[in-house]
Amino acid sequence: MKFVKTLLYIILPIEFVFLSLKLANIIDWNWSMVFAPLWIPMTLVMALFIVCLVLGYYNVIKFGLDIDIKPPQRDKDGEES
Numbered sequence: 001m002k003f004v005k006t007l008l009y010i011i012l013p014i015e016f017v018f019l020s021l022k023l024a025n026i027i028d029w030n031w032s033m034v035f036a037p038l039w040i041p042m043t044l045v046m047a048l049f050i051v052c053l054v055l056g057y058y059n060v061i062k063f064g065l066d067i068d069i070k071p072p073q074r075d076k077d078g079e080e081s
Helices: 002-023 036-063
Strands: none
Touching: 002 036
8 A cells, every 4th residue: 555655646746747737838748648647557557457367267267266155154043154
């Protein structure tokens, strides 16, 4: 969580500066480059998410994992067995 907080403290000021410079017509960048400090980390997170999905699917196929979650069985007294 500390990493995310630090990353936000770095990205948000850079984004604010880029946006201010673009709106003041000091820089003549494309809008996608102005918002690059936001979309680059989002792209990395999406790529990591896709890698986790692929690896999870691979493990299910390779090891034949059965993802069947059953509630704990309780006896007559209401205790788990």
